[in-house]
Amino acid sequence: MSGYDVAIIGYGPTGMTLAALLGQMGHRVVVLERYTELYNLPRAACFDDEIMRTFQKLGLVDEISRGAEVQRGYEWINASGETLVDFEYDNPAAGGWAALYMMFQPYIEAVLDRHDKALPNVEVRQGVTISGIEQDGEAVTLRGTGPDGKAVTVRASYAVGADGGNGFTRGRLCQKVDDYGFQENWLVCDFRLNSGVVLPKFRQVCDPAQPTSIVNIGPGHHRFSFMLNPGETAEHATKHEGVWSRVSRYLGKDDAEIIRVANYVFRSRLADQWRHGRVFLAGDAAHEMPPFLAQGMCSGIRDSHNLAWKLDLVLSGKADDVLLDTYQAEREPHVRFITEKAIELGRVQTMRDPVLARARDERLLAKRKANQGPDKLRYPGLSGGLIAGNGAFFPQGIVGAGGRKGLFDDIVGGGWCIVAEPGVLDALPASCLEAWKAFGGRTAVVAGPTTAGALEDVDGTYANWFAAHSCSLAVIRPDWYVYGTARDSHGLAELLDRLARSLKPQAMLASA
Ligand SMILES: Cc1cc2nc3c(=O)[nH]c(=O)nc-3n(C[C@H](O)[C@H](O)[C@H](O)COP(=O)(O)OP(=O)(O)OC[C@H]3O[C@@H](n4cnc5c(N)ncnc54)[C@H](O)[C@@H]3O)c2cc1C
Structure with a gap:
């Protein structure tokens, strides 16, 4: 049994970033991940300027940039190909970096993985599935099973469940989950492109018959996502022949290779309590949101950043433990704002009723004709927690x-x-x-x-x-x-x- 400052359950982007930040501050950290290897398939497609600023803090901008591309705009077209929205992202945005980067997630995770494993005070233990949590006044004890089937016990001053939407920690500790009731069934198809293939970088096809998004997922890769119709089964929809015919307007078999086809049910759920004594929930374990604003992973990384410096102050004796109560007070309103906006945006983009979709198109086309650009969504500052009346995100110039x-x-x-x-x-x-x-x-x-x-x-x-x-x-x-x-x-x-x-x-x- 070892004594760590912080034990992290889950080695997705939330856990990896938290380990890197705490490790940078000199804390003894252990990460426990059930898989023996990195997941190695993309889920998230993009991140924002605040997240690049976090990578800057970790000294990783150059490496991360090699697997990410600045995204200039976002277009929505209707079923007849007319442009409904043509949005331009700020560059630089408030964080000092571009407002949006398209990334290949396995590449970004590999960078974070190498970084974490090179930190002398961070121990990454892959192949360990956690199945028990106990705590007393002094520490948390995590119990699980290692890759050899043997029991694993870890003791740490604090633990963070960064084990995703279907992980163990939330299920064990949370009494209630607040479900917004939003649930959509999508087919996500990822491709590795042959060189020279040119595709729309970031396009939403607002066709009520088949809502589709086309997204650059980092250098040499692309994603097509299709909203499935009621009754379409995952087994049928994920067949590769069907996928090729869905993308045939844009891609043929000579242009690309399918690297993954997955059926995702996009949900919006928030755990009611993100702190349970010495254990915290972070990332998808605390909140899940639909990907229409591309903020799920970004929100998990913000959680990690928020927790990291607070844990550092408490562990180093510069703040009382009560500071950690501000974590949920600060992060939950931010996550709720983004989740509600993502649901709102998704409902507009994916209208299935042709009459409502026509009305939407007419409204957006009229706005465009009148030269009224789309409103830029600004994420809120902090409204409570450890602030003395401001709480804005401070820019980097x-x-x-x-x-x-x-x-x-x-x-x-x-x-x-x-x-x-x-x-x-x-x-x-x-x-x-x-x-x-x-x-x-x-x-x-x-x-x-x-x-x-x-x-x-x-x-x-x-x-x-x-x-x-x-x-x-x-x-x-x-x-x-x-x-x-x-x-x-x-x-x-x-x-x-x-x-x-x-x-x-x-x-x-x-x-x-
Ligand atoms: C199609 C799609 C597109 C998306 N696009 C974007 C986007 O563009 N931008 C964005 O910011 N977000 C996006 N997201 C959301 C983003 O992928 C998630 O929010 C993010 O991956 C969550 O990271 P996490 O580290 O919190 O959880 P996860 O990535 O789920 O990692 C949790 C880890 O915990 C491990 N684990 C689980 N249980 C245990 C256990 N008992 N013991 C040990 N380990 C355990 C798991 O194996 C896993 O490795 C998208 C999601 C989807 C599905």
Whole structure:
């Protein structure tokens, strides 16, 4: 039996990212995965700028980029081929990276796998199926079976069930699952393309007779997904001959090889409780959503990021365990927003009633004719949890320092950070700044090109953000959500005091 800081059940994208983040912070982590090898087939197709920023934090951007492609747009066409929506993604988006990347998931997972296994304090144990969880005041004990059939027991201060929508942890710990009642049956067909084959990169065919999506799933690969009709069985639909005839308008057998045909039932379910003492649910284990906004994996990676720095603070004694209660309070509203929008979007794209579909087409065509572009969906900031009145996602711009220009996180580093206009920090009491540094916080002063001692705000990202939020500084959490903003050093001192009280309420009570 070993004593780990954190045991993670499941080695999908959620578990892999959590292991990487905790490992980077020096914690002893064990990952327990039932399969002996990586899954090696794609599920997710794309990720966003916030997720690329997370890969940037892990130092993996170059490698990840080799298996991902920037997506410029998204088009919807109707049954007659008319363009209903022609959407352009931001590049760069708020996170400093493109708003959307199309990826080959097995490649991305292989990068994360190599990274995790190279971390000296992360142990990945594949072929271990967990079937028991117990906990006491000190730790969690996980029990399962190893690849040789022998019993495995692992003890850790905390455990995270990142074992997917059909995993063990949710079923064992959750009393209730909130089901939105959305359920659609789709056929997902993945191809490896021969070189030179050109296909629409990202297209939704809004044909009421056969809703279809065509998606680039990273270099050299493509996915066609078809909504199945009631009564169509998986056994019949997954036959390869039928698949070739479904894609015949776009692809022939000389153009590509089928790598996988799967029948998926897209669902929307949220576990009622994501924390059970020392055990947390993350990723699909906590929430499942339909893929119309391509946010299932992204949401799992956000969960991992949210949990990682909080576990780090608690494990290192810088915060009380109660901080971990903010995990669900922060993540659930975000996940609910995205899930509800994904369901809404899916209902518009996949209308099966020809009369309603015609009305939709007319509405969207009229909008296009009037040069009204589609509204850009912005995901919400935090509305509760560990924030002092802001909670927005803080952007990443280009900054300059000492003749070098680069993305803010590369120049300044990660973790807690006060980003301020010149002058504010100078007026902060020295004891405040020392306490901030002892806590591990950083500071960054951003300004125009000729301000001594400041980073150059090359593209105006920070000046614009401060103006839009009527402030001159922001306290940024390690996951880039804004803890709070202030106009001057007095406001900053108040913010830091409030943060200290929130992180260590027990210490405050003891000294009162
Ligand atoms: C067709 C399709 C398209 C999608 N497109 C996108 C997209 O474009 N973008 C996006 O962000 N998301 C997308 N998603 C969603 C995304 O694939 C999932 O949200 C994501 O894979 C969930 O990751 P996870 O690590 O939480 O769970 P999983 O990937 O399910 O991993 C869980 C792991 O836990 C292991 N496990 C289970 N039980 C046990 C046990 N008892 N003991 C040990 N190990 C166990 C499993 O073997 C598995 O490896 C899509 C999904 C589908 C189906």
